[in-house]
Amino acid sequence: DIQMTQSPSTLSASVGDRVTITCRASQSISGWLAWYQQRPGKAPKLLIYKTSTLESGVPSRFSGSQSGTEFTLTISSLQPDDFATYYCQHYNTYSTFGQGTKLEVK
Amino acid sequence: EVQLVESGGGLVQPGGSLKLSCAASGFTFSSYSMHWVRQAPGKGLEWISHIRTSSSTIYYADSVKGRFTISRDNAQNSLYLQMHSLRVKDTAIYYCARQRGSAWSEFDYWGQGTLVTVSS
Numbered sequence: 768d769i770q771m772t773q774s775p776s777t778l779s780a781s782v783g784d785r786v787t788i789t790c791r792a793s794q795s796i797s798g799w800l801a802w803y804q805q806r807p808g809k810a811p812k813l814l815i816y817k818t819s820t821l822e823s824g825v826p827s828r829f830s831g832s833q834s835g836t837e838f839t840l841t842i843s844s845l846q847p848d849d850f851a852t853y854y855c856q857h858y859n860t861y862s863t864f865g866q867g868t869k870l871e872v873k
Numbered sequence: 874e875v876q877l878v879e880s881g882g883g884l885v886q887p888g889g890s891l892k893l894s895c896a897a898s899g900f901t902f903s904s905y906s907m908h909w910v911r912q913a914p915g916k917g918l919e920w921i922s923h924i925r926t927s928s929s930t931i932y933y934a935d936s937v938k939g940r941f942t943i944s945r946d947n948a949q950n951s952l953y954l955q956m957h958s959l960r961v962k963d964t965a966i967y968y969c970a971r972q973r974g975s976a977w978s979e980f981d982y983w984g985q986g987t988l989v990t991v992s993s
Contacts, residue, residue: 805918810968810983816978816979854918858978861932862908862980864919
């Protein structure tokens with residue numbers, strides 16, 4: 768089974784900061800990776816798919832990249848709306864989510 | 874507008890059963906693979922099951938295999954999750970989600986979730 772290891776589990780930052788969240792796959796996943804944002808009490812929202820494709824309507828301050836089995840979500844300049852929990856997901860026949868990263872106000 | 878609305882959650886005793894439903898609207902339900910994902914209180918997301926368009930192929934996470942059954946009724950635009958032998962650790966919000974593409978693909982729409990509480 769493919770494991771997705773996401774880090775950090777918590778990230779403290781301020782409005783305007785550039786932040787990165789990392790997800791490492793236990794083996795090659797050929798770019799089949801998505802990122803979701805989840806606000807408290809709400810369903811997850813798709814941000815990025817196929818490693819780096821921005822979902823329609825998602826601000827361009829969000830970006831995704833890959834280096835080998837390491838995947839990164841970057842928020843270039845944090846906005847107040849961005850404080851939430853983020854999950855990576857490897858999707859195939861069986862899906863696997865990372866453990867989540869809670870982005871909190873510093 | 875795409876909508877997914879789950880229902881059927883509630884309080885059930887350990888060992889009991891429950892059937893969740895997900896009503897879909899705003900898209901051609903029969904053309905999309907569907908998934909169930911759950912989230913225990915204060916925890917992360919856990920994928921639990923996947924059903925393809927014609928129900929021809931079904932997959933389960935090991936944690937629910939043999940206890941949960943996913944199904945769909947394309948005529949009724951509905952997805953279901955029949956849960957048996959429920960355990961305390963099955964307590965979670967259960968979400969249905971639409972898979973965008975026909976092959977490996979991300980989940981582009983999610984329902985609001987329905988809470989299942991397994992407790993004596």
